[in-house]
Amino acid sequence: MKIYHKIFKKPWPYWVGGIILALLNILMLSITGSAWKVTTGFLFWGAGILEKVGFAPNKWYYFAAYNNGLKDGQSFFMNTYTVINFAVIIGALLAVLWASEFKWKKIKSFRQLGFALLGGILMGYGTRLSFGCNIGAYFSAIPSFSLHGWVFGIFMFVGAAIGCKILYKYLL
Amino acid sequence: MAEYKLDCLFEACPIPLLKALKQLEKMSIGDVLIMHTDHNCSIKNVVEWTKKQGHYIDYIEISEGEWEIYIEKAR
Numbered sequence: 001m002k003i004y005h006k007i008f009k010k011p012w013p014y015w016v017g018g019i020i021l022a023l024l025n026i027l028m029l030s031i032t033g034s035a036w037k038v039t040t041g042f043l044f045w046g047a048g049i050l051e052k053v054g055f056a057p058n059k060w061y062y063f064a065a066y067n068n069g070l071k072d073g074q075s076f077f078m079n080t081y082t083v084i085n086f087a088v089i090i091g092a093l094l095a096v097l098w099a100s101e102f103k104w105k106k107i108k109s110f111r112q113l114g115f116a117l118l119g120g121i122l123m124g125y126g127t128r129l130s131f132g133c134n135i136g137a138y139f140s141a142i143p144s145f146s147l148h149g150w151v152f153g154i155f156m157f158v159g160a161a162i163g164c165k166i167l168y169k170y171l172l
Numbered sequence: 173m174a175e176y177k178l179d180c181l182f183e184a185c186p187i188p189l190l191k192a193l194k195q196l197e198k199m200s201i202g203d204v205l206i207m208h209t210d211h212n213c214s215i216k217n218v219v220e221w222t223k224k225q226g227h228y229i230d231y232i233e234i235s236e237g238e239w240e241i242y243i244e245k246a247r
Contacts, residue, residue, distance in 0.1 A: 011216040096212075096237070103210055103237035108182040168190050 008098040025140060032080050035140035038088075039127040040069060041081025048076030062128075115171075173202050180209040181238075188214045189221060192243065196227070199245050207241040208234075215239050 029035045047057040057063065057076075070079055096102045107113050127133045130152055132141065138156060141149025178195055180188040188209050195205055207218065215231050218241055222229045228244040 011212070099212075101212055101233075101237035105182045105210065112182070164186055164190060167186070168194060172187070172191055172194055 008095075021139070022143070025143070028084070034069060034080070035136075035144060036084065037069075037081065037132055037136035037140060038085060039124070039133040040136060041079070041085045042124070043128065044070070044076040044079060044081060051076060066131075173204070174199070176203065176205050178205060178207045180207055180211070180214065182210065184211055185213050185217065189218050192218055192222070192241075196222075196225075196243065196245055201245050201247065203245050205243040205245070207243070208238070209241065210238045212237070212239075215241065218243075 025036050047063075050057050069081075070076075074080070093102075107116075123133070127137070130137045131148070132138070132152075134152075134156060137152045138149050141152065176195060176199060178191055180191055183191075188207065188211055192205065192207055199205065207214070209215075209218075219229055219231065222243050225247075227246045229242065231239050231241040234240050
């Protein structure tokens, strides 16, 4: 019971999580040839949906100008990003189930819904300008010795600080 | 020794922490704040933050995935 409590119930220290994430990212890089990325997968899902309803996103300048990371035989839906994104969700689900903390959550108010949508759109737009979210453009970029990871990191903290100030002063 | 309740259900980081900080600012020493949350990060970051600020804090899981955090303002 005590071991169960320690492993599944209590939050792990940040440094333990950090080491495990780093090891898993190394494993991922060695197996798939690419470090962990998240939002590029969402971009492909969006593009895949547009393709299904008749648009031709694969002709867009964005996909022509930049290496999109898809290998031969992979499509907008069937690719490594889809697998890892679903794996993250399944892993998180297992963790909350083992801790018996699973709970359906409601949308609290119309206001919360509006801000969530607005925040999601801003984040999605931002990830395309910076070629990744805090995983692809920060967590995976810095160990890849890419300078853009450090730039992303600095401005992520600046943005979070400004965001918290605005939240605290005007929205809460 | 007043008691304040703070409803943080269905809210994610950093909302519960910021709400608690804002409420604590309005309270006087000895007052107790009871936070109701279902965000499991809160039992880590709210607890850590308020401890660092020097307040008394404890929490219990009141049902699956729901917690009550008790903070007594100490300074």
